[in-house]
Amino acid sequence: MKIVVCIKQVPETQDVRLDPVTHTLKREGIKSIINPFDLYALEEGLRVKESQGGTVTVLTMGPPQAEEALREALGLGADAAVLLSDRAFAGADTWATALTLAKAVEKLGGADLIFTGKQAIDGDTAQVGPMMASIMNISLASWARKVSFNTAGKAEVERLLDHGYDAVEVDLPALISVTKEINEPRLPSFKAKLKAKKEPIPVWGLADLGLNAAEVGLAGSFTQVVKVFPPPARGTSETWEGSPQDLAARLWQRLQEMT
Amino acid sequence: MDYLLTEEQTMLQDLARQITEERIKPIRAQLDEEEIFPTEIIKDLAQADLCGVIIPEEYGGLGLGAMENCLVGEALATGCVGVATTFGASLLGSYPLLYYGTDAQKSRYLPRLAKGEALAAFCLTEPQAGSDAGAILTTAVKDGDSYVLNGTKQWITNAGEAEIYTVIALTDPAKGARGASALLVEKGDPGISFGKKEQKMGIRASVTREVILEDCRIPKDRLLSKEGMGFIITMKTLDMARPGVGASAVGLAQAALDEAAAFAKERQQFGTPIFSFQAVQHLLANMATKLEAARALVYSVARFIDTKPKDFSKASAMAKVFATDMAMEVTVDAVQVMGGHGYMREYPVEKMMRDAKILQIFEGTNQIMRNVIGLALNKEYSKKK
Numbered sequence: 222m223k224i225v226v227c228i229k230q231v232p233e234t235q236d237v238r239l240d241p242v243t244h245t246l247k248r249e250g251i252k253s254i255i256n257p258f259d260l261y262a263l264e265e266g267l268r269v270k271e272s273q274g275g276t277v278t279v280l281t282m283g284p285p286q287a288e289e290a291l292r293e294a295l296g297l298g299a300d301a302a303v304l305l306s307d308r309a310f311a312g313a314d315t316w317a318t319a320l321t322l323a324k325a326v327e328k329l330g331g332a333d334l335i336f337t338g339k340q341a342i343d344g345d346t347a348q349v350g351p352m353m354a355s356i357m358n359i360s361l362a363s364w365a366r367k368v369s370f371n372t373a374g375k376a377e378v379e380r381l382l383d384h385g386y387d388a389v390e391v392d393l394p395a396l397i398s399v400t401k402e403i404n405e406p407r408l409p410s411f412k413a414k415l416k417a418k419k420e421p422i423p424v425w426g427l428a429d430l431g432l433n434a435a436e437v438g439l440a441g442s443f444t445q446v447v448k449v450f451p452p453p454a455r456g457t458s459e460t461w462e463g464s465p466q467d468l469a470a471r472l473w474q475r476l477q478e479m480t
Numbered sequence: 481m482d483y484l485l486t487e488e489q490t491m492l493q494d495l496a497r498q499i500t501e502e503r504i505k506p507i508r509a510q511l512d513e514e515e516i517f518p519t520e521i522i523k524d525l526a527q528a529d530l531c532g533v534i535i536p537e538e539y540g541g542l543g544l545g546a547m548e549n550c551l552v553g554e555a556l557a558t559g560c561v562g563v564a565t566t567f568g569a570s571l572l573g574s575y576p577l578l579y580y581g582t583d584a585q586k587s588r589y590l591p592r593l594a595k596g597e598a599l600a601a602f603c604l605t606e607p608q609a610g611s612d613a614g615a616i617l618t619t620a621v622k623d624g625d626s627y628v629l630n631g632t633k634q635w636i637t638n639a640g641e642a643e644i645y646t647v648i649a650l651t652d653p654a655k656g657a658r659g660a661s662a663l664l665v666e667k668g669d670p671g672i673s674f675g676k677k678e679q680k681m682g683i684r685a686s687v688t689r690e691v692i693l694e695d696c697r698i699p700k701d702r703l704l705s706k707e708g709m710g711f712i713i714t715m716k717t718l719d720m721a722r723p724g725v726g727a728s729a730v731g732l733a734q735a736a737l738d739e740a741a742a743f744a745k746e747r748q749q750f751g752t753p754i755f756s757f758q759a760v761q762h763l764l765a766n767m768a769t770k771l772e773a774a775r776a777l778v779y780s781v782a783r784f785i786d787t788k789p790k791d792f793s794k795a796s797a798m799a800k801v802f803a804t805d806m807a808m809e810v811t812v813d814a815v816q817v818m819g820g821h822g823y824m825r826e827y828p829v830e831k832m833m834r835d836a837k838i839l840q841i842f843e844g845t846n847q848i849m850r851n852v853i854g855l856a857l858n859k860e861y862s863k864k865k
């Protein structure tokens with residue numbers, strides 16, 4: 222089984238701060254981590270490899286320092302890694318990101334399974350995986366909480382929904398985006414980390430992927446960020462003090478006034 | 481302080497610290513309160529390759545030395561000495577095999593130990609033989625192709641959980657301590673059973689039980705080295721292991737200092753953080769100074785051991801006695817700095833203080849450590865005359 226896992230390097234913060242002038246994320250002084258959902262995607266890739274045999278290759282598109290994320294993934298047990306980095310890729314929207322990643326999978330000789338996270342904690346669109354599947358014209362199962370394989374060689378995927386789950390069967394090749402319910406990511410191992418330090422990581426740019434500058438990065442993006450702003454504060458808040466009984470009575474009254 | 485660790489050592493330390501932060505600290509209070517054996521944490525350590533730090537690469541380990549082992553032990557002890565003791569006791573049970581095992585014996589057990597699929601235990605102490613280990617009564621009688629063991633080992637760490645038991649028993653009782661041998665007993669062998677789980681003051685995540693041997697028959701190739709080598713093997717094993725106890729003490733004291741100092745910054749009395757009182761600062765200053773001295777000693781001894789010296793009993797005993805006395809003092813002072821909060825089970829330092837005590841007792845009490853050092857000094861100064 223040829224498995225590809227797409228990982229994104231994101232700032233380690235829930236509190237995304239924006240530069241009011243350039244509308245880009247303020248990254249200074251914030252540590253970069255692997256998008257948490259992508260650790261689950263990687264873990265699932267490694268588990269499928271362990272049960273079905275095969276190889277796991279991790280891909281990321283990002284600036285040169287995204288190599289750290291790939292080394293971390295190798296330390297967790299991935300077999301190989303490729304960094305997609307080129308000035309031309311900068312400013313990519315979700316479509317341009319998905320196209321670049323899809324081309325890279327093609328250059329790897331295709332994959333039986335591609336795992337992505339459900340969403341990135343910074344961009345938060347949850348679009349890259351589904352767009353890759355549509356560009357590559359392969360099956361898609363998003364929000365997976367369980368993946369298994371049947372004797373017909375198809376993947377059986379349970380998709381997490383708000384109430385319960387959807388059970389779907391998909392043909393391979395397939396792209397599966399995963400939720401945190403799917404597994405418990407492993408710790409790195411010392412031997413894999415040692416190996417990861419020395420492992421060469423190829424860097425592929427525009428020319429390597431056979432793309433032209435108009436298809437990628439800002440130029441290849443259908444969407445443009447016009448304005449970025451923090452959400453308006455949600456009304457005012459009040460602090461009440463009193464006995465539990467008084468507070469409950471006041472709250473009940475207020476709720477009745479609101480409806 | 482910069483101890484000039486290699487890049488590899490730093491990586492190993494980081495990994496052990498990551499496990500401590502993510503997997504040990506969140507559950508240590510529960511492991512202590514409910515006396516739960518840390519099975520999952522051992523699996524995590526195994527998965528990260530940390531169970532085989534000192535096991536040669538050909539048997540699936542990392543093939544590293546005493547220094548790396550100490551770095552891992554220290555990191556684990558910042559989280560929970562009960563976990564660090566479980567880890568350390570398995571090493572204690574493995575050293576005889578590592579240093580005296582045949583290739584066949586090593587191939588049978590070391591790969592499973594390296595992978596963390598099996599833990600080991602070291603069985604020396606008996607009800608009447610504590611510090612006076614030469615007073616053991618357990619016997620191993622040769623019978624055809626077997627040895628038959630009889631006796632009771634007391635307070636054995638990992639008993640019941642371990643797969644491999646290194647037992648010190650008399651093969652020639654007439655010769656007393658010179659007639660002792662080291663033998664490998666497996667959990668599944670006929671005639672081995674375990675006593676009830678002891679209820680302890682501290683390190684409650686670790687398990688301590690009796691190992692009862694009743695006509696326990698094992699193949700004769702389970703003998704380590706030769707008959708009569710039991711106490712030589714025991715001394716070497718303890719010499720190897722003692723700096724590890726020192727490393728646990730250093731990790732524990734570091735954790736206690738961190739808790740106390742952070743608390744002193746937050747806690748206000750008389751309108752100012754208690755950190756600003758000179759009396760509190762002096763307590764913290766003494767804690768930090770002793771801790772650093774102990775760490776420097778433990779690392780130096782571990783590095784010395786890695787140069788493969790012939791005799792390192794004295795150095796090893798020094799690392800154990802100094803670091804563990806230090807940890808007892810520092811944890812007591814950490815509680816003092818935190819006042820009533822330090823005494824409450826809501827905060828981690830009361831557990832640290834309880835955990836510190838055992839480090840002065842097992843693997844040779846600190847009185848016995850001083851005997852070892854004194855004996856070595858006596859020899860040295862006799863020669864110099």
Ligand SMILES: Cc1cc2nc3c(=O)[nH]c(=O)nc-3n(C[C@H](O)[C@H](O)[C@H](O)COP(=O)(O)OP(=O)(O)OC[C@H]3O[C@@H](n4cnc5c(N)ncnc54)[C@H](O)[C@@H]3O)c2cc1C
Binds near residue numbers: 314316336340343445
């Ligand atoms: C309209 C718009 C304009 C943007 N403009 C800019 C801009 O000008 N400059 C800029 O820096 N950013 C820009 N971004 C952000 C950037 O496009 C997105 O971060 C990126 O496309 C991924 O989208 P996402 O973060 O929402 O990921 P999601 O779609 O939420 O991610 C889902 C999964 O896809 C995979 N994935 C996502 N991104 C990558 C990647 N790079 N490499 C490997 N795998 C990946 C991961 O597995 C991830 O879990 C823009 C985003 C949008 C929506």
Ligand SMILES: Cc1cc2nc3c(=O)[nH]c(=O)nc-3n(C[C@H](O)[C@H](O)[C@H](O)COP(=O)(O)OP(=O)(O)OC[C@H]3O[C@@H](n4cnc5c(N)ncnc54)[C@H](O)[C@@H]3O)c2cc1C
Binds near residue numbers: 605635846
């Ligand atoms: C939690 C725990 C785990 C243990 N794990 C193991 C294990 O895995 N394997 C194992 O074999 N054993 C184990 N032990 C046993 C441990 O090694 C002994 O408790 C220790 O060696 C001391 O023996 P003792 O308790 O019988 O004390 P004793 O020998 O009875 O000593 C009592 C006191 O007398 C002092 N004393 C004794 N002799 C002298 C002397 N000659 N000079 C000066 N002072 C002296 C001691 O220092 C001590 O203060 C464990 C013990 C505990 C409590």
